[in-house]
Amino acid sequence: MERRAEFSRWKAQCLSKADLSRKGSVDEDVAELVQLLNGREQFFTTSSCAGRILLLDANINGFEVQKQNCCWLLVTHKPCVKDDVIAALKKANGDATLKFEPLILHVQCRELQDAQILAVRSTHGLEVPLSHKGKLMVTEEYIDFLLEIANQKMEENKKRIERFYNCLQHALERESITDLYPKEKIIKKSNSYSHKKRRNREKADGKCVTEDNDKELENDDDPEVNVTIFPEDY
Incomplete structure (x- = not known):
């Protein structure tokens, strides 16, 4: 009981803080999912991203891009066009990388069994270097090709968010029924x-x-x- 009370206080404190993300608000495509989780006493979200296409300018060690130490040349949560990427690449001085990142959702859970409901991982991403030391290393035709792939992934990502929401809602409803009628389930x-x-x-x-x-x-x-x-x- 004490642990639950402590979790509730922690949840109220975290949700009352200002949104410190670059956008300053929850993405539209993931707002319903965030609301569903925060509406349950055993969960609360600490950060989220519905999915995005971004262009980063940084030094690359191997294939790893450190977003904390780089310049964000372009970021969008909508389908991206070639002209926007070309214009952003003109500002690059280092190694520019085009990325697509799928849904990211960080959730605090009260118990281990609550966390197991959310145990989902996806490899639905894209990361391709475009320039080196400010020099464009690929053709505009290739950039157009990459954006076609990234935009397709963005569209598929939206469908996956919807499926995830429906599956999670179903799982939470089943859990609620089990909590209310545990004996009836065993008898059945x-x-x-x-x-x-x-x-x-x-x-x-x-x-x-x-x-x-x-x-x-x-x-x-x-x-x-x-x-x-x-x-x-x-």
Whole structure:
């Protein structure tokens, strides 16, 4: 009880602070998702980004771009056009890199089981160097090609946000029902299992059921229990 009270105080304190992001507000495409999480007592968001295309000017160590020590030449949460990128590249003095970053969501969770609901990771990104020491290393045609890919990823990212929202909402609703009616769920599972086992025995048409068959029936999964909330390829 004390831990829950402490978490609630921490949540209220964090959500009351000013938004210190570059934009200063939650992105429109992720606002509903942020509202859903902050509306639950076991979660609160600390930062978020709906997805963006950006052009960074920095020194590159290997393939790693340190955004803290670089100049942001261009950033947009909408589809990007070539003319905007070309204009931004004229300001580059170092190594400019075009990036697409998908949904980023940082969430504080009250318990480990709450965090497991949000255990989702995506590799839906893009990072390509365009210039070196201020000199453009690719053609405008290639930049146009890269932006076509980045814009496609942006559109797919919006669809993934919507799917994630729907899956999360469904998972939280299931969790609420389980918390309210834990005994009823256990009884339902037990009755479903007993009915299935009895039905499979009846299909044997009076034949002797061996110990191996008994074991197979006991390992038979109940489709009402094993539900995948987030697909593996999400």
